Amino acid sequence: MPLLGGIRPPIALLCLLIIALAGLTAKVLGPAGDPVVPKAVLGSQQHFAEDGAIALRASIDERVTDLNRTAAALNAGEPADPERVLSDLSNTYQKWTGTTVLDLESGKILAARGETIPLAWLDKDVLTGDHALTPRMVRLETGDVRLMTMALLDWKDRPQELLIASNSLSVPxxxxxxxxSMAVVARGGEVLATAGFEQAEALNSDAERDELAFLQKQMTRLSERGAKEAEEDPVSAREPGSRGYPGVSGTLLGDSYNGRVATAGYASLASADPEQRKSVGAGLGLTVVAMLPVVQEHAVGQERELYGLVVAGVLVVxxxxxxxLLWMAVQRPLLHLFLESRRLARGDLTRPVEIPRWGETARVGAALExxxxQLSGDAEADREAGGRKGRRGRFGLRVPLALTAVLLLLWCVPVGLLLxxxxxxxxxPSTMVNDQRDRTDLVADRVRRALNEAQADLVSTTRLIDADDPDATTGVLDDALRKHTRYGxxxxxxxxxxxxxxxGEEPSADWSEDEKDASLIRVAGEGGKKPVIQAGAAVPDAKGLTLVGEIRVExxxxxxxxxxxxxxxVVDAKARTIAGSNGFLAFESLPRESLTDLVRAGGVKVGAGPVENGLLIREGRSVTVAAAAPFSGGGVAADVGWTVISWQNAxxxxxAPYEREDRSVLxxxxxxxxxxxCLGWIHLVVVRPLRALAGGAEKLADGDLKTVLYPRYHDEVGAVVRSLELVRQQLQARRQNQARRSAEPRLGAGGR
Known part of the structure; x- marks a missing residue:
């Protein structure tokens, strides 16, 4: 039926959508309901777990890689005494809890350092097959779990030896x-290591010991849940990670104790990244869980509920x-035209057409009259109706559409831009500032360790350099460059x-032993496109030779x-940029003076050395959370004077305030x-066709009987068009009959 189309569906849809939007507004702008933990705090625990997983995976992979590279370097040189092998290994890398050199033929231990490594787990499957010498997790008699890494020492005319190194799977x-607190969890939920818990003996009261026992139980339960969630394949996981983390991660809520609820984040070491999937750490099935007890927050109830209801009520009104407005200005006149046009098409010419007051409907009504x-032969009525044609106007029914839009905008604009x-x-929350500071310190520690590793790799490479054979030295450097992608x-x-x-590339900067800066990690290239980061190591037994590696900024x-x-x-002591997570200009200053001040404050020594800082920067209408962590700890990179600084808009x-703002904008x-x-729909299917109909009706009333009128839509406008076409046909037949009757007397006169 034609009355099912036209303007009724968009008006009905408009009403339904307004009711739905009002309900959604009352819900999202109303109270949050039950006691909650801030989502930001939960998300921060997830990020902490992800950072821990990244650090643990990198630590495991570095240890495995360093042992394999050391074995490869030893195999390329002259046979070495087992004690000398372990001595050089411990002097270069201080990262293993125990090392052993084993004769593969006899099974005899040739040398050992550190904790005793059990050998009962060594069998044929470990030493042969597709997974030969793959690192294994082994449980000691004490119950502790160690990661055993193996490398083969193979020299000509000497029995093969197996180099074994063990290290604990401790929290990074x-x-x-x-x-x-943080835990490293194996498949099945077994907690392998924890950190962050106080010792029960150090607590002063039973209440503190009870809380410690509660938190330890919560860590065990949440670790089991986290390990189960992390069993998903990171490639096909529904929620693989948060904003760029390639593994499976998420958040968990535990029980509450003394008004604080245990919140946790978990992250698996497995990764969806094709390159990271090859790593040893990613294949061990480990998960990192970070837990923090947080005070529950209660949402404001009645005020927020009333606020949401008022905003929704205004929208409904x-x-x-x-x-x-749409019904009175568009629907009613259009229905009236439909009834009048149908009456004329059926031949009911007894009463005049009631003409609407204005717009396109008035023009169509005047044309119908x-x-x-004309159909009734009343020439005087035709002239009178022609004298009071409906006003054409430029806007017509666009005016009520515009008024409707303005009426709805009176709600949308204040809600989206003002509320x-x-x-x-x-x-x-202070937790967010503390977490920004602690995570920045973690990144600073990671960069410092990477620089120390880079310099340690150079030290290891120098042992293979033959000062008297430049060609052989070039081959050693080429091989090292292929293995160490950190160097340019x-x-x-x-x-x-x-x-x-x-x-590799041509040297980008000079390295002189006569410089006042005798550090083994240096920065040069000021004024160029990229900072030049250099690490150096003296070649042993070759006085005056130095191996220099330029570390890629990428x-x-x-x-x-x-x-x-x-x-x-990463900035230097003058707060100039050396590296960044996003684009930057070499040695450019930080974008805010407050960030520069934060770097300077972090460089001030407190006690044994500089400490990390975190603060809120309130400028204008924005709040920025920033943190700075200067390099601290051991290694050659500790004294370079660099600082890692991070910041982000709150x-x-x-x-909650930002979520409410986002919901209002939404x-x-x-x-x-x-x-x-809705209004675009009405304009396309009603207003525009009605304007065309008004023009066609006026042409028909002016005597254009040749143009055929056909409907484009099966609605009220289409029904009026069909009625006008019937009227046109009636007028055309009437004119033809009149022409035939006027021609008959002339034909009769010609015949006599």
Whole structure:
């Protein structure tokens, strides 16, 4: 039926969408309901677990890689005494709890350092087959679990030897901050190691010991749940990770105790990244769980509920007014025209057509009255109707559509742009500032360790350099460059600074032993496109020769990217940028003076050395969470004077005020979409065809009987068009009959 189309469906849809939007508005702008833990705090625990998983995977892979590279370097040289092998290994890398050299033929232990390594787990499957010498997790008699890494020592005319190194699967050495604990969990939920718990003997009261026991039980339960969740394949997992983390991660809620609830994040070491899937750490089935007891927050109830209901009620009122306006200005006149046109098409010409007051419907009504007069032969009525044609106007029915849009915009604009707006007074949980600081310190530690590893790799490579054979030295450098992707170039310099052998790119900066800066990690290239980061190591038994490696800036940049940490940069003692997680200019200053001040404050020594800092920066209407962590700890990179600084807008956190602001903006945008869809629909299927109908009706009333009128839509406008076509046919037949009757007398006169 034609009355089922036209303007009724969009008006009905408008009403339904307004009711749905009002319900959604009342829900999202109302109270949160039950006691909650801030989502930002939960997300922060997830990020902490992800950082721990990244650090643990990198630590495991580095240990395996270092042992294999050491064995390869030894195999390329002259046979070495087992005691000398372990001595050089421990001097270069201080990372294994125990090392052993084993004669494969006799099974005799040739040398051992550190803790005793059991050998009962060694069998044919470990030493042969497709998975030969693959690192294994082995449980000691004490119950502790160790990761056993193996490498083959193979020299000509000497029995093969097996180099075994064990290390604990302990929680990465990262700053957990106060009250946070972390666990390394195996498949099945077994906790292999924990960190962050106080010793029961150090507590002063039974209440503190009871709380410690509660937290330890919660860690066990949450670890089991986290390990089960992390069993998903990271490639096909429904929620693989948060904002860029390639493995499976998520959040968990535990029980509450003394008003604090145990919140946890978990992250698997397995990765969806094709390159990381090849790593040893990713294949061990380990999961890292970070837990923090947090005070529950209660949402404000009645005020927020009333607020949401008021906003939704205003929308319903405006929606009803808009629907009433469309009904009165468009639907009723259009239905009236439909009935009048159908009456004329059926031949009912007894009463005049009631002409609407204005717009396209008035033009069509005036044309119908003229057509009625023409059909009835009332010339005077035709002239009278022609004298009071409906006003053409430029806008017509577009005016009520515009008024409807303005009426709805009176709700959308204030809700989207004015309600729930935040400013610099937003309260940010102190946990977020502490976590930003602790995670920044973790990144600083990771970069420092990477630089120490780079210099240690150079030390290991120098033992293979033959100062008297430049060609052989070049081959050693080429091989080292292929294995160590962190370098852009490797070259050996003599005492005068001349290049003796080189692999990779041309040296980008000089390295002189006469410089005041005698550190083994240096930065040069000021004024160029990229900072030049150099690491050096003296070649033993070759006085004056130095092996220099230029570390790629891209390698450092890759270490800085962390989900949920914002912008991260490495700066020197003058707060100039050396590396960054996003694009930067070499040696550029930080974008804010407050960030520079934070770097300077972090460099001030407190006690034994500089400490990390975190703070809120309130500028204008925005709140920024920033943290700075200077390098500290051991190794050659500890004294370079670098600092890792991170910052991000607090809007990135899932904090209630920002969530309400986002919801208000979303409600306003949905309202705008509602206006565009419904009013655009009415304009396309009603207003535009009606304007064309008005023009066609006026032409027909002016005597254009040749143009055939055909409907494009099966609605009210289409019904009026069909009726006008019937009227046109009637007028055309009437004119033909009149012409035939007027021609008959002339034919008769010609016949006599």
């Amino acid at each position: 050495a990262i700053n957990l901050g106060p009250f946070r 405006f929606g009803l007014l808009a629907a009433a 003229r057509l009625r007069a 729930n707006r935040t400013d610099a007074s937003v309260s940010v 170039s490797l070259y050996v310099l003599d005492k005068g600074g001349d290049v003796v052998a080189r692999a 390698f450092l940049n890759s270490l800085l990217a962390r989900p949920g940490l914002g912008e991260v940069r 809007k990135h956190f899932e904090i 409600a306003g945008m949905l309202g705008l979409a509602l206006i565009v869809v």
